[in-house]
Amino acid sequence: MEPFVFDVADGVTAIDTMMGGRERYTAAYLLQATEPALVETGPGTSVEAVAAGLDRLGIGTDDLAHIVLTHIHLDHAGGAGALSSRFPRAVVWVHERGAPHLADPTRLVASTARIWGESEMRELFGPTEPVDPERLRSLGDLDVIELGGRRLDVLDTPGHASHHVALVDSRSGVVFTGDALGIHVPDLPVLRPATPPPEFDLEAAVASIERIRDRARSVLLFAHFGPLRDVDATCDLAIARLRAWTSVVDDAMRDTDDPEELATRLRDAALGDIETGAGAELDLEMLEDRLRLLSSIRMNAQGIARYLRKEREREGRPPT
Numbered sequence: 001m002e003p004f005v006f007d008v009a010d011g012v013t014a015i016d017t018m019m020g021g022r023e024r025y026t027a028a029y030l031l032q033a034t035e036p037a038l039v040e041t042g043p044g045t046s047v048e049a050v051a052a053g054l055d056r057l058g059i060g061t062d063d064l065a066h067i068v069l070t071h072i073h074l075d076h077a078g079g080a081g082a083l084s085s086r087f088p089r090a091v092v093w094v095h096e097r098g099a100p101h102l103a104d105p106t107r108l109v110a111s112t113a114r115i116w117g118e119s120e121m122r123e124l125f126g127p128t129e130p131v132d133p134e135r136l137r138s139l140g141d142l143d144v145i146e147l148g149g150r151r152l153d154v155l156d157t158p159g160h161a162s163h164h165v166a167l168v169d170s171r172s173g174v175v176f177t178g179d180a181l182g183i184h185v186p187d188l189p190v191l192r193p194a195t196p197p198p199e200f201d202l203e204a205a206v207a208s209i210e211r212i213r214d215r216a217r218s219v220l221l222f223a224h225f226g227p228l229r230d231v232d233a234t235c236d237l238a239i240a241r242l243r244a245w246t247s248v249v250d251d252a253m254r255d256t257d258d259p260e261e262l263a264t265r266l267r268d269a270a271l272g273d274i275e276t277g278a279g280a281e282l283d284l285e286m287l288e289d290r291l292r293l294l295s296s297i298r299m300n301a302q303g304i305a306r307y308l309r310k311e312r313e314r315e316g317r318p319p320t
Helices: 042-057 080-086 099-103 106-116 118-125 202-215 231-251 260-273 284-294 297-315
Strands: 004-009 011-016 027-031 037-040 067-068 091-095 136-139 144-146 152-157 165-171 175-178 183-185 191-194 221-224 226-228
Touching: 004 091, 011 042, 027 042, 027 091, 027 226, 042 080, 067 080, 080 091, 080 136, 099 136, 099 144, 099 226, 106 118, 152 202, 165 202, 165 260, 175 202, 183 284, 191 260, 191 284, 231 260, 231 297, 260 297
Parallel strands: 037 067, 067 091, 091 136, 175 221
Antiparallel strands: 004 011, 011 027, 027 037, 144 152, 152 165, 165 175, 183 191, 221 226
């Protein structure tokens, strides 16, 4: 299959990573520069698609200079080890908290297997190879990655995960958002929060979205999936959804602590996440599969509930 690539901004091209053989679930992005950079890799199942996309864009094995990751979750970074082996001149940039887990992904893979199960983890994410520690570079807030003719400014953006960064392209003004604003289903009116355990933090997530809003001069580039051009409306909706979902789980936890019931309550409330007007044009089977894999209700409910329990403990309130 011919790799699916498309331009999204000045010198920025999206590559469909074909996560688990699925089209338009996860994107990587190539920045053309004196030192070309790839933002995100997708998981281990994406290595061939990303390599083919880079080849189509004229990036040979000795050309890629940088691989930059918004965070270490396997749908964003699981292919970093294999791709860095194929592109031996590229250094791999990741949040300082995440770097040790790319050098030795044992705990990262085990955590993913607990959430997804061994079989589905293999289908979706494939193998996760370690990154050579000598190729790793750690990122902190306000760091700069010089690419030659453009640069990436690093914003520490926790909330989804403590090891999450957003990246601002100096030339085009786009921001690579990772999962900070949630997941966007392309061509469909859906924006859904991503609040997984164990590190979701509502107020940190809202503050991170505001940082992204302040720095975005043009387009928001989602890993899941593609560009959104109305920055303010997208940020407003992302914040509103985060607060609404947290409120739903908070209210539910006054009645129950059962994970299944919390997920059911959130699922019922989230039916309105598909904006009015989509109508019969929606492929509901495809939509449900995307949302289940990229932002499952059960996982989101667990992450929000964990956050609320920690907040109640911190404030000295009873757990329910």
